Amino acid sequence: MADPILDIRDLSKSFGGLKATDGVSLDLRAGEIHALIGPNGAGKTTLIHQISGGLRPDAGSIRFLGQDVLGLGVAARARLGLGRTFQISSLALEFSALRNVMLAVQGRQGSSFRFFANVMADTSLTEPAMAALDRVGLAGRAAVPAAELSHGERRQLEIAIALALGSRALLLDEPMAGMGQEGSRALTRLLDALRAEAPILLVEHDMDAVFALADRISVLVYGRIVASGAVEDIRNNPDVRQAYLGASA
Amino acid sequence: MRREGLLNLVLALLLLALPFAAQMLGEPFYVTLATRMAILALAAVGLNLALGFGGLVSFGHAAFFGIGGYAAGILASHAFNAEPLLGLPGTDQMPVIWLVAALVCALVALPIGAISLRTSGVYFIMITLAFAQMVYYFAVSWPAYGGEDGLSITVRNGFPGLNTANPLSFFLVCYAVLMAALVLMWRIRDSRFGAALQAARQNDTRVAAIGIRPYHIRLAAFVISAVVTGIAGALFADLNRFVSPSMMSWQMSGELIVLIILGGTGRLFGPVAGAILYVLLEFALGGLTERWQFFLGFILLGVVLFARGGIIGVLAGKARHG
Ligand SMILES: Nc1ncnc2c1ncn2[C@@H]1O[C@H](COP(=O)(O)OP(=O)(O)OP(=O)(O)O)[C@@H](O)[C@H]1O
Numbered sequence: 130m131a132d133p134i135l136d137i138r139d140l141s142k143s144f145g146g147l148k149a150t151d152g153v154s155l156d157l158r159a160g161e162i163h164a165l166i167g168p169n170g171a172g173k174t175t176l177i178h179q180i181s182g183g184l185r186p187d188a189g190s191i192r193f194l195g196q197d198v199l200g201l202g203v204a205a206r207a208r209l210g211l212g213r214t215f216q217i218s219s220l221a222l223e224f225s226a227l228r229n230v231m232l233a234v235q236g237r238q239g240s241s242f243r244f245f246a247n248v249m250a251d252t253s254l255t256e257p258a259m260a261a262l263d264r265v266g267l268a269g270r271a272a273v274p275a276a277e278l279s280h281g282e283r284r285q286l287e288i289a290i291a292l293a294l295g296s297r298a299l300l301l302d303e304p305m306a307g308m309g310q311e312g313s314r315a316l317t318r319l320l321d322a323l324r325a326e327a328p329i330l331l332v333e334h335d336m337d338a339v340f341a342l343a344d345r346i347s348v349l350v351y352g353r354i355v356a357s358g359a360v361e362d363i364r365n366n367p368d369v370r371q372a373y374l375g376a377s378a
Numbered sequence: 379m380r381r382e383g384l385l386n387l388v389l390a391l392l393l394l395a396l397p398f399a400a401q402m403l404g405e406p407f408y409v410t411l412a413t414r415m416a417i418l419a420l421a422a423v424g425l426n427l428a429l430g431f432g433g434l435v436s437f438g439h440a441a442f443f444g445i446g447g448y449a450a451g452i453l454a455s456h457a458f459n460a461e462p463l464l465g466l467p468g469t470d471q472m473p474v475i476w477l478v479a480a481l482v483c484a485l486v487a488l489p490i491g492a493i494s495l496r497t498s499g500v501y502f503i504m505i506t507l508a509f510a511q512m513v514y515y516f517a518v519s520w521p522a523y524g525g526e527d528g529l530s531i532t533v534r535n536g537f538p539g540l541n542t543a544n545p546l547s548f549f550l551v552c553y554a555v556l557m558a559a560l561v562l563m564w565r566i567r568d569s570r571f572g573a574a575l576q577a578a579r580q581n582d583t584r585v586a587a588i589g590i591r592p593y594h595i596r597l598a599a600f601v602i603s604a605v606v607t608g609i610a611g612a613l614f615a616d617l618n619r620f621v622s623p624s625m626m627s628w629q630m631s632g633e634l635i636v637l638i639i640l641g642g643t644g645r646l647f648g649p650v651a652g653a654i655l656y657v658l659l660e661f662a663l664g665g666l667t668e669r670w671q672f673f674l675g676f677i678l679l680g681v682v683l684f685a686r687g688g689i690i691g692v693l694a695g696k697a698r699h700g
C-alpha cells in the first residue's frame with residue numbers, strides 16, 4: 130500500500146497532570162475520510178492543534194507527505210498543504226466572505242509582499258476564490274462581511290478557505306456543528322466529493338454524517354485511541370458503544 | 379465608500395485652500411498653521427499604517443519623528459559649517475535629507491520592530507515606548523548636536539526650483555509629500571500586503587493558518603510606517619527651523635495617536651482630519667487657556683465613547699472592505 134499522506138506516531142501531550150493526547154497513532158491515506166470521534170474533552174481538538182502546528186507535542190512524530198513537520202510552524206505547515214477548519218470559526222470578520230477566501234488564495238500563491246496592485250482587480254485571486262465559494266454554496270453571499278454571516282455560513286466559509294488553499298489534506302474540526310439539517314446534508318455531499326482531492330481527517334459529533342462519510346473511524350477517549358477500524362466494526366464494537374455511542378447507536 | 383471618497387477630496391481641498399485664503403486675507407500666520415497640519419497629518423499617516431491598518435499600537439513613533447528631525451538638523455548644520463560628516467559633506471537639500479531620514483528610520487525601526495513584534499497588546503505598547511525613551515535620552519545626552527537644548531537650522535533647507543523661505547512654497551512641498559504618502563497608503567491598503575496586514579489585525583490565527591506569517595507582514599508595515607513618520611519629522615524641523623529631543627518625547631507619540639483616534643483609526647484620511655482638528659483646537663483653545671489639553675481630553679472622551687470611527691467614521695460611516 131502507498132505511504133499514508135499523514136502519519137502520526139505515538140503522539141503525547143499533557144496539560145499539567147492531564148494527558149490530553151496519550152500515545153496516539155493515526156494515519157490518513159489518499160482518497161479517504163478518516164473520522165475521529167469521541168466524547169467531549171476527549172482531546173480531538175488538541176490533536177488537530179498539534180497536527181496543524183499550533184501546539185507542540187511532548188513526544189511522538191508527525192509526518193506529512195513523507196516529511197517530518199514537527200519543526201515547522203503553523204504557516205509553514207499550511208504552505209505544505211495542511212488545511213484546517215476551526216471548531217470555533219476563525220475568520221477575518223470585517224472582510225467579506227470573498228476577501229477571506231482571496232486571502233487564502235494569496236497564501237497559497239505565497240505572494241503577500243506586493244504593495245501596489247488592487248486585490249479586487251486581480252482575477253488570479255478573485256476567480257479561484259469565487260470558485261471555492263461556489264463549491265460550498267456561498268457564492269451568493271460573497272460580498273457580505275464575515276461578521277454578518279450566519280453560524281452555518283461561517284462554517285461553509287471555513288471550508289471554502291481550506292479548499293482555496295489547495296490543501297493536500299484537510300483537518301476538519303466539527304464542520305457540521307450548528308449547521309442545521311439542510312446545511313449538514315449539503316456539506317456531507319461536498320465532503321463526499323472532496324475526499325478524492327484531499328483526504329480528510331474529520332472530527333465530528335454528528336453520527337449520521339460520520340457513518341455516511343467515513344471510510345475508517347477512530348475513537349478517542351481520554352486522549353487514547355480505544356478503537357480504530359472500518360465503519361461496521363466500530364458500529365458493532367461493544368467497548369465503543371459503551372464508551373461513546375451510547376444511546377445514539 | 380463613495381461618500382468616504384468625497385469626504386477625502388473635501389479634506390484634501392480644504393487643507394490646500396487654507397494657506398491661499400490666509401495669504402489673501404493677509405494673515406501669513408495661518409499658512410504656518412496649515413503647514414503644521416500637513417506635517418502632523420503626514421506623521422500620523424505613517425503611524426496609521428501600523429496602528430490603524432495593522433492594529434499595532436506603537437507608543438514610540440515620536441522616536442522616528444525625532445530621528446527625521448535630527449537628520450534635517452544635523453545634515454543642515456554640517457552643510458552650513460562646511461564640515462564633512464563621516465567623510466561626506468552635509469546637505470541643505472530636502473530630497474537628500476528625506477532620503478537619509480528614511481534610511482536611518484528604517485535601520486532603527488527594523489530592530490525595534492523585530493523585538494517589539496514578538497510581543498502584543500499592552501506589552502507592545504510598553505516596549506515601543508521604552509525604545510523611544512532610549513532614543514530620547516540618547517538625544518538629550520549627545521552634546522555634539524545641542525543635547526537637551528536642541529539644534530537650530532539657520533536657513534530652511536532648500537528644494538530644487540523652489541524658494542522654501544517663502545511660507546506658501548514650503549507649505550506646497552509639505553502638502554505634496556502628504557498627498558504622495560496618502561496615495562502610497564491607498565495603494566498599500568488595497569494590495570495583497572494590505573490585505574494580509576489588515577487580516578492579521580482582525581485574526582492572526584487565521585492568517586497563519588493560510589500560510590502567511592503575520593510577524594513578517596507586521597515588521598514590514600512597522601518599518602514603512604516609521605519611514606513615513608521620519609520624513610514628516612524632517613519637514614517639522616524645517617518648519618520650526620529647530621529640532622530638539624522634545625520631538626521624541628512620549629507626549630509627541632501620544633499626540634500622534636490622539637490625532638489618529640480623532641480623525642478615524644484605520645481610515646485613509648483619518649490622520650488628515652485628525653491633524654486639521656487638532657491644530658485648530660490647539661490654536662483656538664490654546665489662545666484662551668494654557669490648559670487646552672484639558673478640553674482636548676473631553677473631546678477625545680466623546681469620540682471614544684460615542685464615535686469610535688472618529689471624524690471620518692461619523693461623516694462617512696463604517697469602513698467597508700470590498
Ligand atoms: N490549553 C489547554 N490547557 C489546559 N487544558 C487544556 C487545554 N486545551 C485543552 N485542554 C483540556 O484538554 C482536554 C481535551 O480538550 P479538547 O478541546 O481537545 O477536547 P475535544 O475532544 O475537542 O472536546 P469537544 O468535543 O468538546 O470539542 C480537555 O479536558 C480540555 O479541558
Ligand SMILES: [Mg+2]
Pocket residue numbers: 173174175216302
Ligand atoms: Mg473540540
